[in-house]
Amino acid sequence: MAAVGFLLLFYAVALGVAGALLSLPYLLYTTHRFHALLTVLCLAGAGVLSWSLLPRRERFVPPGFRLTEAEHPRLFAAIRDVAQRMGTRMPDAVYLVEDVNAYVRQVGGVFGLGGRRVLSLGLGLLAVDNLSQWRAAVAHEFGHFQSGDTWLAGVLCATRSAMGRTLGGWRFFSWVPETFLRLTQALSREQELVADTWSVRLAGKRAHLSGLRWEALHAAAWRRFLAQEVLPLASRGVVPDNLFEGYRRYLASADWAEGLRELGATSERASCPYDSHPSLAERIAFAERLDVPEVPLDERPAYTLLSDAEALERRFTVQLWPRAVEFIPWSEAGAHWRTLWNETASRVQARVPDFSLARVSALVKDARAWDAFAEAIHPRLVGYRAPDRAERVREVVAHAVSAYLASILAEHGMVWRTSPGEPLRLECEGEPVDPAALVDGWLEGTLGLEVLERLRARLSVDAHAAWRLREEERTEALAPLAAVTVEREGDAVTVRAPFSRLGLPHCCALCGGDIASHVETRFHVGGVLRDDGDITIEVPVCQAHAHQPHKAFKVRHYEEASDLITLEVPTLEYARLIQRSNA
Template structure:
């Protein structure tokens, strides 16, 4: 089955979706009219269910149809701002036999992409955009970047983007419809099966188009440049996922956001331990699905090896050299990443963000809640920490745990020990004895001033289980400068990440 035939079939299936919606709506109207003309009680339940389902379908189509495309991501760069990048794209467009995009935007993604606004179901193009991921410019050489850009321009040359918008909207409409029909299992089943067929066909078209665009990339940059780019993109995407999960996710913790995003990413991928982890994760075979929009890395590399190798003069310079002022571009793209509420947060270095953010997420609430639970158990007038120690000393751990559950902590055999350990860490931090320390190799580490790692889990478990251990705990805290009537600072309760 050719790519062109599959594309036509995807459009036919998209039209069929709207016909299917029309059938359900028409059936609801007919049965409602029949009930009015000749009422039958045993039809009433079916009529109500069908009418409600038809209402859901109409509402979904109206909402999806009205949904604006929104502001395009990233930062637009003009020819005057980035002449080298535009010149490269213009040259590549001529090589693949297509018009250059009307707009280039730098985006904070491990990706490059093109889009095309069209009218009359793709018969007329109105505006073309190219999106270039800043992490790719950090990771690739000029040679590899040219191959990637040639691949994207190949989508234009192959007219792959002409039907992209309607096919995408159809995909969104189908998935939204299936989600909205949760209360109508029979009709939802019909639309689920139809959506599966549509996605299989449309995504198969996408995979074939990716392989076709790879031919343009190899014709421009050669097998080595395109294969190297694919390997690096795969690894960089894996690294960006780790970076987002382990570091960027801390944005908002403690009321801070990172002052620099891409410098931190560069620092993480430069760490030898992380490099080994990224390499290991990248080598794991990826699961494939008929619903994938791209062929697997192995499939693309195998297809590239079969293509003829063009004459080519390599350019191993970093791809960032295509930007006139890489620092200014990085700052502009970083600013575009943040929502207005995130921009109101205090910018901080990664060292400060990790120190304050980890405290806010791990320690602040434990310290505050343990003191409050102790106050409730012993009847103190203030939530001071020693009240919790007194409750343990009196053998009232069960009551202390109950109060912690009231404050939102999840019940478990180790709950009291865990809360106590985190609270003791907080005390050391607030009294300047320890600090959470940034590590690009893994999780943050809590270190004393002399560099020794703080390890309180076993000690906290011992104290939680043994009232006789409380005097020793009080003595140790006294040596750290903690007064017996110490009350946690209420202003330092956790700010959740955003």
């Protein structure tokens, strides 16, 4: 009621302001005289305000691959069984999405009215749940239909959009949408608990609780799998042809076993006032308090509801990465990882020209040399002023040296081996070598460098061996992350660079001090540029300047066609820092 009351109050006030703007010219005309400019401004203001308040018809974009009952009769029979037992109607469309998740929406209407019911099922959810856990998840989502949550969500989303259009440019009124968001997100968390009640009643407390824990863990594991095993290859236009086959192999890997504790801790974080869902601990505690009869578990894999699941996985993988240059079997992934590591070795050799196998020993022993080496390899560390700088520097040094060492050893006869979730290893006559583990041991001081000497002697590698670079590899490795031009005009200092590739130094843009946060800030663009005349930049600021990010820059010029932006920056030193960090 508070949320709906706030909604009505907002519309009443906004329409009242629009009415006042319309009546002001008339009042002036009847009491004083006609004022043409004021009349035009008032009419324009009232028109813009009224236009901002108009509800928009939602444009539906399919979230994934649409499933049909003809292709997957067992799946639709199971969905229909849940719907009938809850007394609700079937969704109008069912889509397959990639996540370890499920969700429902009411799409195509205005203000939550009309439209169609849509159920989105994660292929990852089907891959990890048993049938009881899956039914619990679907019952939870249908609980949102039963409680009218999808209708109310449409009303609230339309109001948030109207608030954004109406008050977006007025900092003084930013508290209005923020207050509404806090109220409605609190409502959303309550709705999730009500939906959990349906889940427990239909599928049983054991299925609901085990599903909550299992799905939270796998949602984090799936993101980790994509980040570590797929995205680096996808950046080169190469994608394994069945992501879900790789994920199943990942779940049997050393990385999954070692990351269980870390991922479990991540899923237990407390909720904040802007979260749409209660924390996992709150949902578990709520379910534990419900007094319902237990339901027998059906531990058959939910995966069996799909027809020809492997073919579906391959089709879905292709749809997820439609622009991939090539789809490869997982058995060929090692060769492409080798190419990535070779590119890192080329970057090391090009940016630190005198580096060699002999200098590996000297570098890992001298922690004072790590900063300069890391900044040469990874310029974004130039000006990096954050508490985790030492950790980031060590990560860059460890990866660069591992790739350099592995590339040279592979060039002298060792063979690459890998699989999802396992480190990239080298092998010689059946004996495995993990270059990343070796380098970590040297950096931490837990391993001696005699291991390197034995490997070098065994493979007959020269002590001063260096990575061989072709000229085109050198040119590519030395190319700047973003070409930055610095100019000085009197007291003003400007930088010009490609906006989409430009990285700001990780320090306060106003004083160069330790960074506290990045503040998303809108800057007005000078000249004839974008339609809205604004551009958004995430400005790094320290604690003292946390409320002054708008003072950091002036956007002199920006053209979307060329992607070139010209920024006026505080000092020449900061401009040079931007140039170096994008070198």
